[in-house]
Amino acid sequence: MSNGKKTLDFEINLLPVISILAVCIAFLLLTAVWVQIGKMEVTQAYGTSGKNNGQQITLYITLKGNNLYRMTVKTETGQALLDSQIKTAAKSEEFAQNINSIKKKFPEMQTALLQPFAETSYDEMIQVMDAVRGQEIKDIGVAPL
Amino acid sequence: MKHILDNTKIKSPLESHSVLNPKAGNSKRSLVSALILTSLVDAFSILVIYLLVTTTGGNEQVKISGKVNLPTAATSDLAGQSLTIRIQNKQFSIDDKVLNLNQVMDYLLAQTNSKDAAKSILIEADKSMSFETLSPVLMAAGKAGFVKVQFAVMQEGS
Numbered sequence: 001m002s003n004g005k006k007t008l009d010f011e012i013n014l015l016p017v018i019s020i021l022a023v024c025i026a027f028l029l030l031t032a033v034w035v036q037i038g039k040m041e042v043t044q045a046y047g048t049s050g051k052n053n054g055q056q057i058t059l060y061i062t063l064k065g066n067n068l069y070r071m072t073v074k075t076e077t078g079q080a081l082l083d084s085q086i087k088t089a090a091k092s093e094e095f096a097q098n099i100n101s102i103k104k105k106f107p108e109m110q111t112a113l114l115q116p117f118a119e120t121s122y123d124e125m126i127q128v129m130d131a132v133r134g135q136e137i138k139d140i141g142v143a144p145l
Numbered sequence: 146m147k148h149i150l151d152n153t154k155i156k157s158p159l160e161s162h163s164v165l166n167p168k169a170g171n172s173k174r175s176l177v178s179a180l181i182l183t184s185l186v187d188a189f190s191i192l193v194i195y196l197l198v199t200t201t202g203g204n205e206q207v208k209i210s211g212k213v214n215l216p217t218a219a220t221s222d223l224a225g226q227s228l229t230i231r232i233q234n235k236q237f238s239i240d241d242k243v244l245n246l247n248q249v250m251d252y253l254l255a256q257t258n259s260k261d262a263a264k265s266i267l268i269e270a271d272k273s274m275s276f277e278t279l280s281p282v283l284m285a286a287g288k289a290g291f292v293k294v295q296f297a298v299m300q301e302g303s
Binding site: 014015017018021022024025028029031032033035036037038039040041042043044063116117118119120121122123125126127129130133134142144145 | 182183185186189190192193196197199200215216217218219220221222223224225265267270271272273274275276277279280281283284286287291292293294295296297298299300
């Protein structure tokens, strides 16, 4: 007995769809950005945030080289509120904790100024900036030689 | 003894594209196994959507020279288009033009006076560079009136 019924099923040919998708993937793989470039911003003339009874408090970090850093906290009038030294890598936990403890002592402090020496490497300066920014000190300046 | 092929149907490509019902009435088993392409299409679609989102994330792209080894930082923001000064082997360049310090200063002064002035400078330098090479650029930027200076870094984790 012959079957005279026609099927109503519609078959979609998926091969062209897969070809188009493969071409799209190849194109997007070539044009995708895999590495993001970031920026660390410094202000040449730092601002007026972090007032303490009308006086701005600033953290001065002197990069002396050989992982030796001098941390000084001064008011706008030049009065030193804290003066300490630390010898550790800028990327270390100890350095971050040191800045964190200074920040806890002076919670209004929002400004920092880096004073690198001539031999200080650019990478070290960036690491110090990174550590300072990590402690919520946003206004960072760099003093030229 | 019957050969296995006697009981097996081998489809021809032409026959399988037939609009009308292909030859019916045979009890032979088909050797052709159907590939389920639906999941492959799903996987490809997801890949395309992911790559589309990654490529067109709305971030401006910054051109960085391949020879420069940027320092890494964890707390950096995404860099956008700005006036880029490249410092390589103690030489300064803007838009691939090598300039001396006085020319950099003149260029920056001209920028501040122009209508389409860049609001900030992006400094692209190798991580091994010493600060004494960078310092004159900072001073020139300050004298030209650029208050904000940005340092290009690689985002940690990227």
